[in-house]
Amino acid sequence: MSERSAAPGGLALLESLVNTLDIESGADVLDTADGRARFGLPEEQVGHARELRESLRATLLAHAGHPPHRAVTPLGELLAAAPLVVTVDAGDGSAALAPADGAPLLSRVAAAVAEALVAGTWPRLKACQAADCHWAYYDRSPAGRGRWCSMQVCGARAKMRRYRAR
Numbered sequence: 001m002s003e004r005s006a007a008p009g010g011l012a013l014l015e016s017l018v019n020t021l022d023i024e025s026g027a028d029v030l031d032t033a034d035g036r037a038r039f040g041l042p043e044e045q046v047g048h049a050r051e052l053r054e055s056l057r058a059t060l061l062a063h064a065g066h067p068p069h070r071a072v073t074p075l076g077e078l079l080a081a082a083p084l085v086v087t088v089d090a091g092d093g094s095a096a097l098a099p100a101d102g103a104p105l106l107s108r109v110a111a112a113v114a115e116a117l118v119a120g121t122w123p124r125l126k127a128c129q130a131a132d133c134h135w136a137y138y139d140r141s142p143a144g145r146g147r148w149c150s151m152q153v154c155g156a157r158a159k160m161r162r163y164r165a166r
Contacts, residue, residue, distance in 0.1 A: 004137050004138065004140070004149065005138075006138070007121075007124075007125055007136075007137075007138035008119075008121060008138065009112070009115060009116065009119065009121070010108075010111060010112030010113075010115050010116060011112060011116050011121060011122075011125050011138060013108060013109065013112050014056055014109060014112055014113070014125060014136065015125060015136040015137070015138065016038070017039065017049070017052070017053050017056065017105075017109070018053055018056050018057050018060060018127065018135075018136035019135055019136050020035060020053060021050075021053065023132060023133060023134055024132045024133065028050075030046050030049060030050060030053075039105050040104060040105065041105055045105070048105075048106070049105060051072070051073060051078065052078055052105070052106060052109060054069075054070070054072045055072045055073050055074065055075040055078050056075060056109070056136075057069060057072075057127050057134055057136070058070075058072045058075070059075045060125055060126050060127035060136050061126075061127045061129075061134065063122075063123050063124075063125060063126045063127070064126040064127060064128075064129055064139075064146075064147065066127070066129055069127075069131075069134055078106065079106070079109070079110045079113065081106065082099075082101070082106040082107040082109070082110035083099075083100040083101050083107065084097045084098065084099065084100055084107055084110055084111055084114070085097070085098055085099075085100040086098075096111075097110075097111035097114055097115065098111065099111070121138075123144070124138055124139045124140070124144060125137075125138055125139075126138075126139050126146065128147075128149035128154050129147045129154070130149075130154040133149060133154050135149040135154075136149075137149040
């Protein structure tokens with residue numbers, strides 16, 4: 001739905017995972033084999049991926065100052081089950097976080113959150129305030145106070161509703 005550019009680094013994974021569900025139409029990319037393949041997700045793990053997606057969405061709504069869209073398992077509880085290892089390249093000494101288990105999507109999400117925390121970009125990944133959208137987007141506004149995934153769609157609708165209410 002958004003015309004915004006993708007989130008930086010590992011946050012792009014989180015953004016694309018949250019955006020697998022179009023709340024307005026009900027279409028879920030995880031229902032298709034191609035959609036699951038984008039995340040390396042076997043069909044039997046779709047339920048866990050959906051739980052992770054909705055916990056991420058609730059967290060991104062909190063980043064934007066909004067309550068959760070529904071009751072979800074807290075993201076921290078889910079990520080606690082994602083063991084990571086620090087890998088160090090012998091050639092150049094560079095280090096990275098990598099999955100240490102058989103649930104690579106959960107571990108990749110945990111690694112992306114950790115890297116975004118270090119980079120200071122984690123609070124900028126938000127969910128649109130529009131109740132019929134909640135699309136994830138990366139807030140590049142100078143003050144970090146973006147409210148909608150798209151000013152042309154969700155922002156315009158909200159402003160028109162407020163105008164008509166007056």
